[in-house]
Amino acid sequence: MGDTRNEPPGKPGINPTWSSSAKDMVSTALGASRLWATFGYGIVNEVYWPSTGQPQIRDLGFIIAGPDGWTEVKRAQRYSISMPKPYVPLPRVVHRGDNYRLELEYLVHPLRDALLIRYKLDGDDLKLYSLISPHLNGERHDNTAWAGEDLSAQLGYAALCLRNDSGFSRASAGYVGFSDGWQDFDKNGKMTWTYPEAGEGNVALMGELAANSGTLALCFAETVEGARTLARSSLADDYDDVVRIFTGQWEDWGRTLDIPHASPEIKHEAQLSAAVIKIHEDRTYAGAMVASLSVPWGSSHDDLGGYHLVWTRDAVEAAFAMIAVGQLTDAARTLAYLVGTQAEDGSWAQNYFPDGQGYWEGKQLDEVALPVLLMAKLRAVGHLTIARPIETMVEKAVGFMVRNGPMTDQDRWEENSGASPFTLTATICALVAAADLMAPEERDYVLSLADCWNERIEDWTYTTGGPLCAPHGVDGYYVRIAPRSDQKGLRGVVEIRNVGGEETAAADLVGLEFLTLVRSGLRAADDPGILNTVKIIDAVLRRETPSGPSYHRYNGDGYGEHADGSPYDGKGIGRLWPLLTGERGHFAISADGDARPYLDAMSRMTGPGGLLPEQIWDSDPIPERGLWPGKPSGSAMPLIWAHAEFLKLLAAQADGRPSEALAVVEQRYGGKRPTAAQWHWRENSPFDALPAGRALLIERGAPFILRYRLADGAQPREKPSAPTQLGMHGVLFAPADLPAGATLSFSFADDASEGGDLTIALG
Structure with missing residues (x-):
């Protein structure tokens, strides 16, 4: 006899978390739908609605129960995942156990705010149960859930409904950690609780599916009634017709991709990378690109921001990649979106939700320069008509760089202020790229400033006789970042915030930031200072993994898991970044023309579905935590910057030069340090x-x-x-x-x- 008490115990439930950021795949439709779904461990993870910045559930998974016991499929981790084509994000997952086979297909409805899940469970005398954890509006303890003919929840102006085409035999609502469905199975070995409602807490819902094959519809609206309407309508649609519309839209887009000739493995990863970037574009705010539809180490905390925010830097890197594979219109939409999010002073917020609302409050000079560079690249490839809003954006951005440069309040890793080779390069190139859009007096001024700053890059960021010289047989090298002059510049110290604020001499730290000097045309690949620093980063930051070579952001980095594999919690050990493998590959093209080892390495650093992570594991295996050398860690996955770097590297390998390089910069400097007048x-x-x-x-x-x-x-x-x-x-x-x-x-x-x-x- 089931427990029919009206009030489930344990209110408000344990502190909520998000899902693991180790995603198998992400998906969205290209129609009117405003829903983005993520998948990990073979189940549904966060679902975002009505924009890419708003996760609404923690996850939606399944329990299989029978005479011999029960299994939660995400914990079993015995599954495979496939898609029809790398650019058609229709994941098909098969979970296998000793006595069951569960097949799932995840389809984002192209015309409704709905995720359809077609399921089929094979096995003797088995029952299938769905579990969903609402996390509406990102709130912690205020969701209310109802269990009946469907599973529904609401918080404010966000509501969901999970409905099955054959109905639920029974259902229950409870509080996570006390009276949710998983606790019921853990304590009782079967479903015994049927609580009709759980109010104002961290809630979860479970339903016993009335049939072992059918279709579920997870829908979102402003009200429960609206979500129910969408769910019923979605289940009334012909499923095969919906699939045809979904795949047709993605096929039409995929045929426009211009992927350079490559091996089948590299081509597959390139097509997938382009689709991943496309999936991350918002529809309410067209052109908005969040950094990742994930929360790094999300299963350990409940961060409102996560990576489902727009970083101007990541968005522009993604737009450059779209240009590299022929998606000029997509890149132009991102530029138009950035025009809309620019502040009156000409800057952009450190990061922000797709609607433009700022989250963190730092100022990063590269994030002001990069939209100008995107404008210049679109103009160079003939896909930009200079209109007044574009001119205004450029004028404001150049004004901000002029008034605030050359030092940045934050470097590209958002940790330190001062002189960064990466930021300096972006700023100088943006000034040169914008010059011919300005009045003659302004043009002459910004070019003078660019020349002066370019000539002084080494004064600010290149140390001679530093502590890394003798061990590596060089007479100087570029540092990761140098403090401002009032903080002693190259002789100053840098705070490493992610290891507790320890201070290290600036001359002790190296990174790959200097490589952009070559990539942009400010310095030549055979410049002695460049070669010196390449020698050092290859010795200090490079690690060989079973997937291939990769690099740490800088020596002493603490942004990554602890030694035992436990999640980053403000401290940790910095791991390897696949996007830095791509940056090193770009230098290889400039130096000897061959980036294939780096492309191959990046293609092997992926998760089960081919997604590229922010970081990969670089220590001994820890199987119980899913950590394997050369494979994704618990950091953000996918990271659109990493996928963008892969695409740009492939394009550069085919063309022999960086895809984002600008002729106007190359012609002005020719890889040489100028003599500013x-x-x-x-x-x-x-x-x-x-x-x-x-x-x-x-x-x-x-x-x-x-x-x-x-x-x-x-x-x-x-x-x-x-x-x-x-x-x-x-x-x-x-x-x-x-x-x-x-x-x-x-x-x-x-x-x-x-x-x-x-x-x-x-x-």
Whole structure:
């Protein structure tokens, strides 16, 4: 006799979590549907609705029960997954046990906000049970669930309904960890509880399917009534017709892919990578690209943000990849979306929900430069008509870079401020790329600034005689990042936040950021400084795995699982990043023309469905945690940046040059450090010596009076600043005004806090 008490015990339930980020596959339809589904361990994980930024359930799985006991299929982990084609995301999963075979097909309805699940259970005297954990609106303890003819839940303006075409023999609602369906089986060995409602908590629902074959519909709407309407309508649709519409739309898109010639394995991964990026595009906010439809180490915590947020950097990297495989319209939509999310000061939020609402509050200069580079690339391939909104975006972005560069508040790993080779490269290239869209005076100014910053990259980021020189037989190398000059620059220290805020000398840390100097055309592949640093990263950061070579972000990184494989929790051990395998492969093309070992390696670093993760495991196997050398860790999977890097590397291998490279940058610099006609002195990027024959522009972001003298004992002179361009003000000295061998001493007369004269040795 089942337990028919009205109130399930255990309210409000244990603290909720998300699902593991180790996904098998992701899917969406290309029609009107606003639903994105993810799958892991052979079951449904987070489902996002009505945009890619809003997960609504933790998971939807199955229990199989019979005379010999019961099995939760996600825990058994005995399954296979396949799709009709790599660019048709219709996952078919087969779970196998000693006495059962469960076949599942997951179909996102192209015309309704619905996920259809066709199921078929084979085995003697078996029953199938579905379990779903609502997590509506990302909230923790406020869901209410009802169990009856269908399984439903609501929180605010989000509701779901899970309905079976043959109905449920019985159903129950409970609180996770106390009275949910899994606890019922764990305690009683079968389904005994039939609670009709669980209110305002971390709830779960279970239903016994009335038949061992049929179709489930999981639907979302603003109300339970609306979700029920969608569920009933979806089950009334002819399933085969829905499949034909779904696959037809993806087939039409897939035929437009321009994949370079490659081995069958690489071509398969490339087609899948393009589809994964396409799947991550929002429809309510067309062009929005979240970094991943997952929450890293999600099964251990309940982070509202996760990776289902837009990072401008990741979105632009994905758009570059779309250009590389011929999807120009898709890339242009992302650019238009970024126009819509730009702040009035010209920047973009560190990350944000698809509707543009900011989440974290950092400012990253590369995320301001990259949309300008995307504009320039679309223009270069003939798929951009410069309209006023585009011009405005570029003007605002360039203004922000001019006023705030060259130092960034955060590097591309979102950890430190200062001079990053990656950020400097993006900023310089963006200024050059935008110059011809500007008025003549502004154009000349931004090119002067770009030349000055380009010439000074090594002053800020290249150390000679650093601690890594002698062990590796080099005389210098590029650092991962150098602090600002007021924090001693290359002689300063860098805080490694993900190991508890430990500080390390900047010269001790290397990363792959410098490789973008070659990829962009600012430095040549055979530049001695580049070769020195390649030698160091190959010795310090590279690891050989069963999948092939990969790289750590930097030595001492702590963003990854602990040594025992337990999840990252603010501390850990940094693991290997497949996207960095791609970055090293790009250098291989520049150096010797062959990136095939890196492409092959990336294609083997995937999960069961071919998805590329953020990180792969680099230690001994830990089978009980699903960690195997060279295979995905518990970090975000898929990561669209990793899939984008794979596609761009394949395109670069075919073309012999980086797919995102801009001719205007290559022609201006030709891989060589320039000799800038004018140096720009700023308080965030000062210098104490000026080469002979250069003009000097002392700048600030507001009007000032410069007090200066050119000889010891001379009477100080004063000169008011004049507006330069884009909100800056400066005092200009022509080369003839600066006698070689002299010293310019100066201060700001209107700055009461000025502590003494600054000096620049001339010539």
